[in-house]
Amino acid sequence: MREIFVIIEDFGDGAWELAAAARSLGEARTTALVCGAAEENQQALAKLFDRVVVFPASADGNWDAEYIAACVLPRLLSEQPYLVLLLHSNNGLDLAPLLAAKSNRPMLADCLSLEVREPGLAAVRTTFGGKVRARIFAKESSAGYLATLRPGAFTTSAPVEGAGILEGATAPADYQPRRRCLQTLTPDAGAVDITQAAILVAVGRGIEEQENLEIVQSLAEALGGELACTRPVVDKKWLEKSRQVGTSGLTVKPKIYLAVGVSGSFQHLGGVKGKPYMIAINQDPAAPIFATADVGIIGDLFELVPLLEEKIRAHKS
Numbered sequence: 001m002r003e004i005f006v007i008i009e010d011f012g013d014g015a016w017e018l019a020a021a022a023r024s025l026g027e028a029r030t031t032a033l034v035c036g037a038a039e040e041n042q043q044a045l046a047k048l049f050d051r052v053v054v055f056p057a058s059a060d061g062n063w064d065a066e067y068i069a070a071c072v073l074p075r076l077l078s079e080q081p082y083l084v085l086l087l088h089s090n091n092g093l094d095l096a097p098l099l100a101a102k103s104n105r106p107m108l109a110d111c112l113s114l115e116v117r118e119p120g121l122a123a124v125r126t127t128f129g130g131k132v133r134a135r136i137f138a139k140e141s142s143a144g145y146l147a148t149l150r151p152g153a154f155t156t157s158a159p160v161e162g163a164g165i166l167e168g169a170t171a172p173a174d175y176q177p178r179r180r181c182l183q184t185l186t187p188d189a190g191a192v193d194i195t196q197a198a199i200l201v202a203v204g205r206g207i208e209e210q211e212n213l214e215i216v217q218s219l220a221e222a223l224g225g226e227l228a229c230t231r232p233v234v235d236k237k238w239l240e241k242s243r244q245v246g247t248s249g250l251t252v253k254p255k256i257y258l259a260v261g262v263s264g265s266f267q268h269l270g271g272v273k274g275k276p277y278m279i280a281i282n283q284d285p286a287a288p289i290f291a292t293a294d295v296g297i298i299g300d301l302f303e304l305v306p307l308l309e310e311k312i313r314a315h316k317s
């Protein structure tokens with residue numbers, strides 16, 4: 001049976017997505033490797049994976065890629081799993097190339113899906129700034145493979161369950177930290193706290209002009225939601241930073257996410273957690289947002305947004 005190792009970064013959606021991705025490759029024994037996990041988090045992981053190997057946390061409790069590599073590398077080299085999975089997050093990208101190089105594994109980055117293609121491994125990812133989806137292949141490797149997964153890309157309705165064996169592991173005795181976390185900065189939530197909103201209407205560069213924001217603001221009000229946006233909208237100073245969703249903005253967990261004129265970059269969708277029901281309006285049928293959206297509406301937002309608002313208001317009354 002195939003062995004698949006995953007490196008755990010968080011105990012919520014990220015862990016679940018890694019487990020779902022491992023299961024998407026057919027029958028496999030899954031092992032989660034984690035540095036520092038409270039008892040309840042260990043139990044949560046045990047429900048998802050066949051084995052959970054728990055190393056002590058780093059000296060300051062923060063993500064230290066060099067420390068994690070020092071912990072997990074001996075396992076990778078001795079147990080030689082077929083595949084190692086990480087999230088394509090800032091932390092995952094800090095660690096993945098280091099692990100790939102030190103364990104001599106080909107690395108497939110930012111994968112939307114994975115497929116065993118004997119004698120190698122294939123993945124689908126976007127390229128050319130998200131305009132094209134490409135299938136990429138890792139050549140046969142006796143050392144196994146390593147892949148990073150785009151957050152939010154792996155979902156399944158099938159139950160993700162593991163045998164749940166917990167195993168304690170020790171930290172490398174000779175490890176000397178070279179990194180120190182000086183400060184963790186949390187983006188200011190501002191006057192409007194989009195992180196708490198159940199319904200978000202996110203607007204992107206497709207809105208063209210600041211004056212046009214009125215139509216999406218009005219739609220958000222009709223839905224009883226808040227207005228959010230992509231980074232270019234903030235860069236142009238059309239909306240305040242406290243409304244920006246993404247890796248350099250805020251992380252949101254709404255129930256409904258309506259994306260209007262948003263292309264769906266990894267950096268934007270990286271801030272959308274909790275698997276909301278996602279509806280996307282975009283005039284480009286090849287826009288990457290459609291790969292993630294539950295409902296995709298291909299068309300001109302300037303026609304569709306007022307129409308949608310009218311229907312919602314009519315339905316409400």
Ligand SMILES: Cc1cc2nc3c(=O)[nH]c(=O)nc-3n(C[C@H](O)[C@H](O)[C@H](O)COP(=O)(O)OP(=O)(O)OC[C@H]3O[C@@H](n4cnc5c(N)ncnc54)[C@H](O)[C@@H]3O)c2cc1C
Pocket residue numbers: 203204205206207229230231232233244245246247248249250260261262263264265266267268271281282283284287299300301302
């Ligand atoms: C280090 C770094 C961090 C970043 N952090 C973030 C972040 O936190 N959040 C973030 O959002 N981005 C972030 N970005 C930027 C990110 O890479 C993308 O450039 C950005 O998300 C794209 O924003 P957009 O979707 O509004 O614009 P575009 O990619 O330009 O997309 C606009 C979309 O609107 C559609 N459109 C145009 N006109 C219409 C119309 N009339 N009707 C319907 N659809 C229309 C187009 O088809 C297109 O898909 C970051 C980038 C870097 C390098």
